[in-house]
Structures are given as structure tokens and as C-alpha cells.
Amino acid sequence: MDSQETIYRLCPNCQNNIPEQNNFCSICGHAQNHEEVKFHGKKRQNLNQVALFFAIEIIICISAGLISEHTILIALFFDLIMALTAILFFAYSWQENKFLLKWPNFSIKKVSALIALTLIASFGVQFLVGHLNQLVFNKDYTFYYTYAFHDYGNYIMIISVALFPALFEELAYRGFLMQRLLNIVDEKEAIYITSILFFFIHFSMISFFWMLPFGLVLAYVRIKTNTLWYGIVMHFFFNLCACLIEIYNYGSF
């Protein structure tokens, strides 16, 4: 009766016409979700890559935390190692990841709107964090003095605190990690996991109230726009704002 409304498709195994809603071909018995099953079979490999990546990230971050000395050279050294890790993992599956480096549908309006929102959020967060640090630790925490004693300290600070993390954290988390996770779980869970791991790697429990939402927004923008660049721009301006406030508070250009 309703056979006119049934949509047919070709069975990929025996090329016979079968109704779309059938799970198996009634002529050769071929599973119609064969591709999906194959996709699920590759999950373990992807999971192992994610585990290796995150283990390396933890080791780097913990070794950075172990060194109590704060000098420009050490800061730049760890920036360089993070950058190399990000590039290596990203390039390992280059064919799958390279589309993320394109910037389709570039819109100056969107970029300016995102930058404006980021700056407002960053100001708010810096203000709150400043007060929270005084409240909880009874002291100001600043990374400014690491860079203060160099002639070009301000510029090195902007490169090391704003530019490098923006580029390479995005490349690593929203680039490599996100792409791997999309092969394991659905989009929503990939957004959650990347932002939670992104938050963990900063080793700052108190900052969960802004680091997690920030990670979620970056991951969401990356999924919606299919490019890393909006995230990189937002991340850069967020950190730049923090740098400029430090310079304003403790030093001068």
C-alpha cells in the first residue's frame, strides 16, 4: 500500500534495490551500517593517540611547574616544547586536519564581534581573578616580573603569554585533540572533553569558573565555523588583555 512512499537504495554489497529503513539487505544479508561499524572499529586507535597526547602534555606542564626559577629563557623553552608537541601531533594526521587551517567565509563583522566579546570577558575575568587572588592567597599573583628586567620584556611577554599559547594551544586542543575525539564521540562530548582537558592542563583549580566556559566557547566556535582561526584570534586577545593589564599595573611601556 505505502510502497510508493518507500525510499530505496542500492545495497553496497549486491547492488540490489532495498528499502532505505532496512538494517540488513534481504537478499545478501549485508549490514547496511557497515561503514559505521568500520568507523567504530577504529576508535581504540584514536583513543590511544589522545591518551599519548595528553600524557605528554601533563609531563611537560608538570616539569614546567617543577622549576621554581622564573626566567625568560625557561618560559620560552617550555613555549617552544609545547609548540613542537602541538605541531608534531597536528601534522601526524595532516590529511585529516589540514582543512582546519583554512578560513572559509571570512567575515570581518564576526571577527570584530568575537574580539569585542572576548575583551569584555577578559576584563571581567582579570578583575575578578585579581580580587580572588587577594582574597584566597592574600597576595597578588603576577607573571610580570619574569619579563620585567629585560629591555624588550613587554614584547617578549606578549609573545610568550599571548601569541604562543593562542596559536599552539588552539592547534593542539581545538585542532588535534578535537579532531581525534570527533572520531571517538559525538560533537557535544568532544566539546566537553576538550574544554575539560584544556582546563586541567592549566593546573589551576580556582580558575574553573572562567577557564571551563572559555574552553567551551572556543570549542563551540571551532565546531560551528570549521576553522581554528576564530579561536586563535579570541584566545590571543583574551591573553593580550591579561598582559596589558599586568603592564598597566606594574610597569610602563
Next chain:
Amino acid sequence: MENQNINLCACCAHHYESIDIFCNTCGYPLQGTKQQQDAFIANRTVKEIDLVDLKKKIESARNSLYIITAFLGISGLFGLFFIKEGDDLFYYLISYVILVGAFLAFAVWSKTKPASALISGLSLYVIVQLLNIIADPATLFSGIIIKVLIIAYLIKGIIAVLEVDKIKKELNIK
């Protein structure tokens, strides 16, 4: 219409047409030999049993998260009695409340989003243990068997989540 009710698949009890060679819902070989049909049913049963086992593994992983929560909560309360004059009580409390809250949240969350919750829980647990070891290397060996067991259960849980998805796809069930 009358004889439609007779043609029900022996494996999944869905209706089939008499010209069908395989059941289009479960892939059962309707016109195969007795041996093929038995093998099909056996194979499917094995997968269904696997599914039950894997769900138990996810359950154990969730319980590990609850155990971590309970252990952290108790040791946090216990630690309050040993806090020294110079220590920052406020900071101590905030750290423990956030950590206990996080593990509890992951444990509850693992009911709806097991992959995210278990991966996050495992990562946090490993990071906390590593930071503990760095702060005080002696903690490496205290309760090492329990720590290894908890990590093993969490890893098995994560792998089980992926396997469950895979088997469900193979069996074509939601």
C-alpha cells in the same frame, strides 16, 4: 493479510516477506541451512552477553569515581585535625571542596555521558596523584595497589564505553 502473521523472524520476531533470503531487521539467514541459522543465533547471543559484561565494566568505573569521592572527602575531613597553625585553612577547604565536587560530578555525569565523564575523571585522578607525588614523594607507595586498581578500572570503563557503541552498531540496536 492473514498469512503475514506467520512470517516472523526466528531471531528478532519481526515480520518478513516469503521471498526474503535474510531478515532485513537483524540479518538472520531465513533460507539458510540449520547450521547457518544456529551459528547466527549463537554469534548474536555471544555479543549480547558481551554487552552485559561491558556494561558491568562501565558500572565498576563509575563506582571507582564514587570511591575516589568518598576517600577524598574522608581524608579531607580527617586532615582538618592535623592542620598546622601556619597553613592556610581557607585554601585547604576550597581545594578539597572543588576536588570532591568534581569527582562526584563526574560520577553522576557518567550515567548520561559516560565517555566524557570517565575520560575527565581518569585525567583528573592521574594529575592529582602526580602532583601529590611531586609534593611528597613518599605518597607514591601509600595505597599503591588501590591507586593502580582504580586507574585500571577507569581505563577499562572508557574502553568498554567504546566497545558498547561498536557492538550496538553491529547488532543494529539503539
